[in-house]
Every structure is written in C-alpha cells, then in structure tokens.
Amino acid sequence: MPSFFKQRKKKTNSEDHKESGRDQPNNRSLEFIHDSISINLDMIKQKTGNSSDIVIRTLNISLHSEIKTAVVYVEGIVDSISINDFLIESMMKNHALQEKLTRENALEVISNNIVALGSIKLVSNWEQLLLSLMAGETLILVDGTNEALSVGTQGGETRSIEEPSTQVAVRGSRSGFTESIRTNTALVRRIIKNPDLWLESMKIGKATQTDVVIMYINGIANEKIVEEVRQRLKRINIDGILESGYIEQLIEDQTMTTFPTLYHTERPDMVAGNLLEGRIAIFVDGTPFVLIAPTIFIQFFQAAEDYYARFDIATALRLLRVIIFFISIIGPSAYIAATTFHQEMLPTQLLIAISAQREAVPFPAFVEAMIMEVTFEILREAGIRMPRAIGAAVSIVGALVIGQAAVQAGIVSPAMVIVVAITAIASFATPSFAIAISARLIRFLFMITAATFGFYGIILAFIMLTVHLCDLRSFGVPYMSPFAPFSPKNAGDTVVRLPWWALKQRPPFISNENNIRQGKDQKPHPPTNRGMVNSHTRKSDQNES
Amino acid sequence: MEKAKISAYQLFVLILLFEHGTTLLLPLAVEAKQDAWLSVLLGMVGGFVLFWIYYGLYQYYPDNLPTEYVQKIIGKVLGRLLGFFFLLYFMYIASRDLRDFGEMLVTVAYPDTPLFIVSALLMLVMVYTVRKGIEVLARTGELFFIIVYLLAITGFILIVASGLLNLTNLKPVLEEGILSIMKITFTQTLYFPFGEVVAFAMILPYVNQSKKAKVAGLFAIGLSGINIAIITVLNISVLGVDLVSRSPFPFLSTIQTIRLAEFLERLDVYFMLTSIICGFFKISVYCYVAVIGIADLFNIKEPSRLVYPIGIVILFLSITIASNVSEHIKEGLQIIPFFVHLPLQVVIPLLLLIIAFFKNRKSR
Numbered sequence: 001m002p003s004f005f006k007q008r009k010k011k012t013n014s015e016d017h018k019e020s021g022r023d024q025p026n027n028r029s030l031e032f033i034h035d036s037i038s039i040n041l042d043m044i045k046q047k048t049g050n051s052s053d054i055v056i057r058t059l060n061i062s063l064h065s066e067i068k069t070a071v072v073y074v075e076g077i078v079d080s081i082s083i084n085d086f087l088i089e090s091m092m093k094n095h096a097l098q099e100k101l102t103r104e105n106a107l108e109v110i111s112n113n114i115v116a117l118g119s120i121k122l123v124s125n126w127e128q129l130l131l132s133l134m135a136g137e138t139l140i141l142v143d144g145t146n147e148a149l150s151v152g153t154q155g156g157e158t159r160s161i162e163e164p165s166t167q168v169a170v171r172g173s174r175s176g177f178t179e180s181i182r183t184n185t186a187l188v189r190r191i192i193k194n195p196d197l198w199l200e201s202m203k204i205g206k207a208t209q210t211d212v213v214i215m216y217i218n219g220i221a222n223e224k225i226v227e228e229v230r231q232r233l234k235r236i237n238i239d240g241i242l243e244s245g246y247i248e249q250l251i252e253d254q255t256m257t258t259f260p261t262l263y264h265t266e267r268p269d270m271v272a273g274n275l276l277e278g279r280i281a282i283f284v285d286g287t288p289f290v291l292i293a294p295t296i297f298i299q300f301f302q303a304a305e306d307y308y309a310r311f312d313i314a315t316a317l318r319l320l321r322v323i324i325f326f327i328s329i330i331g332p333s334a335y336i337a338a339t340t341f342h343q344e345m346l347p348t349q350l351l352i353a354i355s356a357q358r359e360a361v362p363f364p365a366f367v368e369a370m371i372m373e374v375t376f377e378i379l380r381e382a383g384i385r386m387p388r389a390i391g392a393a394v395s396i397v398g399a400l401v402i403g404q405a406a407v408q409a410g411i412v413s414p415a416m417v418i419v420v421a422i423t424a425i426a427s428f429a430t431p432s433f434a435i436a437i438s439a440r441l442i443r444f445l446f447m448i449t450a451a452t453f454g455f456y457g458i459i460l461a462f463i464m465l466t467v468h469l470c471d472l473r474s475f476g477v478p479y480m481s482p483f484a485p486f487s488p489k490n491a492g493d494t495v496v497r498l499p500w501w502a503l504k505q506r507p508p509f510i511s512n513e514n515n516i517r518q519g520k521d522q523k524p525h526p527p528t529n530r531g532m533v534n535s536h537t538r539k540s541d542q543n544e545s
Numbered sequence: 546m547e548k549a550k551i552s553a554y555q556l557f558v559l560i561l562l563f564e565h566g567t568t569l570l571l572p573l574a575v576e577a578k579q580d581a582w583l584s585v586l587l588g589m590v591g592g593f594v595l596f597w598i599y600y601g602l603y604q605y606y607p608d609n610l611p612t613e614y615v616q617k618i619i620g621k622v623l624g625r626l627l628g629f630f631f632l633l634y635f636m637y638i639a640s641r642d643l644r645d646f647g648e649m650l651v652t653v654a655y656p657d658t659p660l661f662i663v664s665a666l667l668m669l670v671m672v673y674t675v676r677k678g679i680e681v682l683a684r685t686g687e688l689f690f691i692i693v694y695l696l697a698i699t700g701f702i703l704i705v706a707s708g709l710l711n712l713t714n715l716k717p718v719l720e721e722g723i724l725s726i727m728k729i730t731f732t733q734t735l736y737f738p739f740g741e742v743v744a745f746a747m748i749l750p751y752v753n754q755s756k757k758a759k760v761a762g763l764f765a766i767g768l769s770g771i772n773i774a775i776i777t778v779l780n781i782s783v784l785g786v787d788l789v790s791r792s793p794f795p796f797l798s799t800i801q802t803i804r805l806a807e808f809l810e811r812l813d814v815y816f817m818l819t820s821i822i823c824g825f826f827k828i829s830v831y832c833y834v835a836v837i838g839i840a841d842l843f844n845i846k847e848p849s850r851l852v853y854p855i856g857i858v859i860l861f862l863s864i865t866i867a868s869n870v871s872e873h874i875k876e877g878l879q880i881i882p883f884f885v886h887l888p889l890q891v892v893i894p895l896l897l898l899i900i901a902f903f904k905n906r907k908s909r
Binding site for chain 1: 552554555650654655658663666667669670673674677681682683684685686687688689691807808810811812813814817818821822825
C-alpha cells in the first residue's frame with residue numbers, strides 16, 4: 001500500500017514539473033526582440049552569462065554607415081570560413097547594394113541580396129533566437145527592427161567517417177556513423193535514394209536540446225509502430241540526452257530484463273537493411289550508435305556480412321552463433337552440474353582424468369568456477385577501461401594468473417580453466433555486445449542453479465529464461481518472433497538465411513501490408529547447356545578472326 | 546476470461562506437448578504386453594471422439610468457458626457445482642502429475658533431496674509462467690516444440706544407431722485377441738493420456754480461428770498418439786515385455802541402454818530434459834485452466850492474483866495425495882480411471898452435449 005501512495009505522489013510531482021517546464025518558454029516567448037540593437041546585444045550577453053565563446057561583431061553598413069548591425073555566433077560550433085567569406089565580407093563590401101539600404105528594408109535586402117548562404121530565416125522572439133544561436137546558427141541583428149535573421153552556418157570540427165569499431169565486417173561497406181547527426185542521416189540517404197525515406201526531427205532534453213531524428217521508409221514501415229515511436233519519444237521529459245542509450249532506456253518496453261529490446265548499430269548499411277524490412281531508425285546527435293525498433297531476439301545474431309556472403313556460409317555462421325550463445329550461458333554451469341551431481345554422465349576415462357585433476361583442489365566445483373569467472377570478469381573490465389599502454393601488462397598478468405599460477409597453486413583445476421576460457425571466447429564471438437553482456441549476467445544465475453540442483457536446476461532455469469524471452473515485446477512485436485509466434489514465411493532469415501531469391505517477403509509483423517520485396521522468379525537461370533555458351537563465343541571468335 | 550488469443554497452431558503445439566507430458570514417464574498399458582502400442586492407437590481413436598464432444602460443446606458456446614456454459618445448460622446452481630467439480634478435478638490431476646515428476650526426480654537423480662523441495666522448484670517455474678497468461682505459455686510451447694522434436698529425432702537416431710532395436714520382441718501381435726486390448730483401452734489409454742484433453746475445453750474459447758481449432762486438435766491428438774505408440778514400440782523392442790512391465794520408468798531404462806562410440810552413454814539428462822519440458826506444459830495447462838476457471842466461477846477480476854495460492858494448493862496436494870509411490874500408482878491405475886476420469890472426461894461432457902443439442906434446437 002505505501003508504494004501505491006508513493007507512486008501517486010511521484011506522478012503529481014512530475015506533472016507539476018511538466019507544467020512549469022511548459023510555462024517557462026511561454027513567458028519567455030512573449031518577450032519579443034527589441035527595436036534597439038544595444039538593448040538586444042545586452043540581452044544576449046545577459047542571457048548567456050557573458051560567455052567567452054560568444055562572438056559579437058558590430059558593423060556599420062550602408063553608404064553613410066548609419067545602420068548599426070551586429071553578427072552574433074558561437075565560436076567553435078559554426079563554420080567560421082563561411083561566416084567570414086559569405087556573410088561579413090559581403091555585408092561590408094557590397095557597395096552597389098548599400099545605396100538601397102534603409103532601416104526598414106535592411107533585413108530584406110540582407111537576406112535577399114547580400115548573404116550568400118543557403119539556409120536563412122526570420123526570428124522574432126527570444127526563445128527561438130537563443131535556440132538557433134546555440135544550435136550553431138549565426139544571427140544578424142539590425143538596429144531599428146524588432147526581428148533578426150538567423151543564418152545556417154553550422155559547422156566546426158567533427159570526426160571524419162571511419163570504419164565502425166564495434167561491428168567489423170570482412171566484406172561490406174567500410175563507413176561507420178560519426179557523432180554528427182547530419183552526416184549520419186546523409187550516410188543512409190546515400191544508400192536509399194528514395195523520396196519515401198522520411199525523416200522526422202525533434203529536440204529532446206530541456207537542457208541539451210539534443211537533435212533526435214526518426215527515419216523510416218513511408219509505405220513500408222508500419223504506421224502504427226511509427227506513431228508509437230513518436231508518442232514514446234514525445235513523452236520523454238528529461239534534462240539531457242547524451243547518448244542513444246538514454247533514449248533506449250526511456251522508450252523500451254520492459255525495464256526488468258537483461259535483454260536489450262532495442263537494437264543499436266554503427267553501420268549505415270545495417271540501418272538501411274533494417275529500414276527496408278520496415279523497421280524504424282532513431283538517430284541521436286552526438287553518438288554513432290543508431291537505435292532500431294522494433295527488435296527481435298534473432299537480430300542480435302545477424303551480422304551485416306551474413307547478407308553479403310552466400311547463403312550456405314551465412315547459415316552455417318548463424319547456427320554457430322546460436323550455439324555460441326548457448327555455450328556462453330550454460331558452459332560453466334554444465335561443468336558444475338556434471339562434476340557435482342551427474343558424474344555418471346561423463347565417460348569413465350574423462351571422469352577419472354577430471355577427478356584426478358580436482359584431487360588437489362580444495363574447493364567444490366561451484367566455488368572453483370566462481371573464482372575463475374569473477375577473475376575473468378575483473379580482467380575483462382580492467383582491459384576495457386585502462387589506458388592502452390598498460391594493456392600488455394594486464395594480458396600478461398591475466399594469462400599467467402589464470403592460465404598457470406592458479407592451476408599450479410592448486411586453486412583451480414586445468415579442466416575448469418578450459419571451460420572458462422571457452423565460455424569467455426564464446427561470449428566474445430557473439431556479434432552483438434548488448435546480448436553478450438546479458439548472457440554474461442545470466443551465466444551466473446545458471447551457475448547458482450546448477451550448483452544447487454544439477455541439471456534439473458539448469459533445465460528449470462532454461463525453461464524460465466525461455467518463458468521470460470517469450471514474454472518480452474519490442475514495440476508490440478513479440479521478442480521471440482518469428483519462432484514464437486511461429487510464422488514460416490519469416491523463418492527464412494533467422495537461424496538460417498535462405499538465398500536472396502527465396503526471401504520474397506518482409507516480416508509482416510514489422511512492416512505494413514506492402515511486404516513483397518522482389519519480383520517473381522528471381523532465382524538465377526543460367527543457360528543449362530554449357531556447350532551453347534561456348535559455341536556462341538567460339539563462333540564470335542571465328543568471326544573476329 | 547483473460548483477454549488473450551492464441552492461434553490454431555499454438556493450440557496444436559500445446560495439445561501435443563500436453564499429451565506427451567507424463568506418458569514419457571510412466572509405463573502405458575503394460576497389461577497389453579507387446580500389443581501396448583495397439584492399445585495406444587485405439588485410445589487415440591477414442592481421443593478423437595472425445596475431442597469431437599468437447600469441440601461440439603464449444604461450438605454451441607464459442608465465447609464462453611465451460612464453467613460458464615455448464616450453467617447455461619443445466620441451470621445456475623447445478624452448473625456452478627459441476628463447474629466447481631471440474632476445477633477440483635483439474636487441480637487434482639495437476640497435483641498427481643506434479644507428484645509423478647517429483648517421484649521420478651527423487652528416484653532417478655536426487656535420492657537425498659526431499660520430494661517437497663523438488664516439486665516446489667518445478668511449481669515455482671510454473672507459477673511464474675501461468676502468471677504471464679496463456680499467450681506466453683503458448684509461445685513458449687512453440688519454442689519448446691522445436692526443441693523437443695530435435696531431441697526426439699536425435700534420440701531415435703541414437704537408439705537405432707546403437708543397434709538396440711529388436712522388433713521380434715513385438716511378436717506375436719494380438720496374442721490374446723482384440724477384445725483384451727479393447728478392454729485395456731477402455732480402462733486405461735482412453736483416459737490417460739487422451740481423455741485428459743478435457744482441459745483444453747477451457748482453452749478452446751481463446752483460439753482465434755475456431756474452424757481451424759478442430760483440425761489442429763485432431764491433428765495434435767493423432768500425432769501425439771503416433772508418437773506415444775512409437776515410444777511404446779521402442780520401449781518394448783529395446784527392453785522386452787518383461788523389463789517394461791517391471792520398470793517404473795521404462796522410457797528412462799530404454800535411454801539408459803544407449804551406448805554409442807564409447808562416449809555417448811548414460812543419457813539420463815536427455816530423458817530428464819524431454820520429460821520435464823513436456824511435463825511442465827502439462828501441469829502448467831492444468832494450473833492455468835484451474836486459475837481461469839476459479840476466477841470465472843467466483844467473479845475474480847484478475848486471474849493472475851490467484852496463481853500463487855492455487856500453485857501452493859497444488860504443491861501441497863501433490864505431497865498429501867498419497868503416502869508413498871506404490872499407493873500413488875495404485876490410485877492412478879485402479880481408482881482414478883473409473884471414479885474420476887470416466888465420469889468427468891466422458892459421461893458428463895456427453896450428457897452436456899446431448900442436452901445442449903436439444904436445448905439449442907428448441908430455441909431455434
């Protein structure tokens with residue numbers, strides 16, 4: 001009961017908060033820009049706390065220099081070359097037009113005849129003015145008018161397009177997303193050159209005003225899911241969005257699970273492939289990781305390369321990855337169960353070998369496994385966070401401590417080292433880090449059940465895990481589809497990948513009714529009679545000769 | 546009624562796993578000796594008829610649970626009473642099956658663990674599942690259906706490959722005539738496992754394609770009948786009639802005889818995995834049916850709140866229904882079929898169908 005009241009209280013609090021948040025901009029938007037430029041500039045200085053990166057350049061234009069204007073921008077987030085060349089220079093040196101200039105038509109003349117930049121717009125209230133200033137636009141203020149011009153000069157230093165570091169492919173595009181949202185959307189648009197590729201922008205985060213873009217292909221994406229994504233994004237009321245992980249955690253279907261219900265990728269080709277299947281991509285400014293919704297479980301076993309490699313190879317690799325996932329979950333627990341409860345299952349000689357090794361080990365198998373697993377997790381965490389220069393030291397210590405010293409000291413048995421090593425490598429081989437890390441957590445749960453109830457415990461935990469997976473949803477799509485609920489039409493691109501000509505349809509639970517991907521009979525039909533081709537070439541050869 | 550829908554395929558999968566539940570565990574129709582598989586197949590035919598009865602009732606009242614339409618057929622008071630009996634029956638059978646599994650695990654793998662702990666763990670997983678509702682249960686079924694079939698196929702290949710199959714054990718066919726097999730069918734295999742489909746009368750209203758539900762149900766009964774017959778044939782041909790009739794868990798004994806390539810042997814876990822998965826579905830379905838039935842009968846808005854108490858009731862019932870294994874098995878073979886299964890699976894549904902038929906004809 002107390003929890004009930006607590007919740008209610010919270011709810012009203014957040015509502016109040018929202019209202020106050022809504023009121024503020026309204027109050028501010030009432031303050032229109034003043035006529036006098038000096039008051040305006042003072043206002044800007046005051047609002048920004050006289051920050052040192054805000055550049056205010058006052059100019060006197062027109063023939064007799066009687067019109068005072070000012071150019072205001074934030075240094076570092078603007079393209080200073082274009083401001084100097086196309087804005088300030090042309091404003092100062094355009095003598096022909098300066099004759100025409102009067103106070104009344106100044107803004108019009110500047111925007112129509114002077115500024116040689118693409119995007120330009122009029123702003124009249126302070127909120128808009130400051131937002132566009134902070135977004136990297138350049139403001140032009142003119143004395144005597146209560147409006148200002150805002151010129152699109154976003155720029156500054158960004159990282160160039162590099163190869164994605166988390167999803168490497170042997171074959172396939174080498175470009176990965178960067179931190180700039182415009183570059184990222186452009187990378188996808190370069191792949192899908194289609195007017196139906198629609199973008200919807202919004203700003204999320206009261207303090208950070210982060211750009212968030214929803215991208216989908218109109219006519220392929222399911223409108224209901226697009227609307228749901230829109231609604232969930234609009235609900236977000238938070239001070240800042242620093243990475244797509246914020247968005248992911250605020251819009252996911254279920255929080256109490258170790259499994260990711262939204263996919264994230266660094267590869268433009270993967271985003272394009274998912275858009276073509278009817279999914280929706282969510283770009284967030286400032287991060288190379290793009291979210292993809294709705295997500296199903298099997299997506300985490302698909303690599304971009306699967307679609308470029310031939311189908312038999314892709315299928316073999318997919319099956320391997322599923323097996324790897326199982327190994328990384330139940331590897332150590334199966335060893336614990338077999339050595340503690342079900343010795344009869346092991347072949348006699350192996351059993352003798354293992355028990356001979358374990359003779360000197362003072363701990364039960366579970367403690368042994370825990371020591372090794374925790375040690376390994378520590379090493380892995382250390383390997384990720386520490387400076388690169390010390391990396392070699394850690395790997396030497398790790399190899400010696402885990403591989404040799406622990407065995408020689410009689411703390412663990414060599415068989416245990418093998419099991420932990422295989423499990424560790426298996427968890428690295430899973431293509432998606434997000435699912436590998438959840439397998440890491442679940443592994444410990446399985447180890448506990450195995451230590452208390454042997455294989456019975458493992459089976460029960462496995463059933464429970466499956467029930468949990470079947471319970472999950474991602475934007476209304478069951479997580480385990482197309483296996484549960486089973487739909488044979490979609491099963492072609494899951495643990496197996498059929499040849500491209502056999503993948504005729506998009507997954508119907510994700511895309512809308514328009515789900516035919518290809519024309520009829522796309523199977524290649526090379527001429528069956530090889531001699532015919534040869535005779536044709538031979539004939540042409542003869543002709544040439 | 547919970548607001549949920551399952552597809553006909555999901556119904557098919559659920560019935561299939563349900564039917565395999567305890568039949569993998571216990572000896573079936575041992576009195577028929579080497580003709581046990583014939584008795585199973587005859588029972589399957591009986592199962593078709595029984596499913597047809599339940600489906601007929603469902604067709605008269607497609608939107609109502611049996612606990613509701615029973616009240617429409619024979620009146621409020623009597624109907625409620627009968628519905629209540631059905632729910633008790635479901636809970637009782639659930640606890641019997643739970644006991645079966647508890648005994649199996651204690652006998653086979655965990656002799657030092659108390660029966661209560663072993664059963665309680667299984668019940669915990671089932672409570673977790675049933676709380677999620679029929680949709681999740683059905684989806685889980687679809688996944689495990691694939692796993693169980695992969696296990697079954699590899700198991701079959703292993704048995705055949707290790708050269709254990711001795712089909713002469715099955716001869717002579719019909720040694721004691723068809724009548725004795727009929728008798729065993731009508732005293733055993735018809736009720737267990739095929740008549741137990743009566744639980745699905747409670748699940749039929751959730752199926753979204755009512756026409757396909759009939760086909761799915763009949764197919765599931767047919768396929769599971771064939772599978773169970775194959776298992777019986779395997780047991781008899783590998784172990785021989787004598788061993789099968791003396792073994793408490795014949796299928797386990799069959800699997801234990803597998804010895805291949807000097808390292809594939811003692812595959813107890815294989816058996817444990819398959820039978821626990823199937824048993825899990827059987828008990829979960831009974832448990833779910835009991836929960837929605839009680840919620841419907843006593844007008845409880847949220848059935849999921851009932852899951853914990855009913856789970857605990859089933860758990861304690863499974864401990865208290867018999868003081869030891871032999872009592873438990875004797876009850877199951879000699880008392881339950883005639884005094885519980887026969888009236889609740891066959892006689893009452895048939896009477897209900899007849900009354901419903903006349904009632905609905907009159908009203909039209």
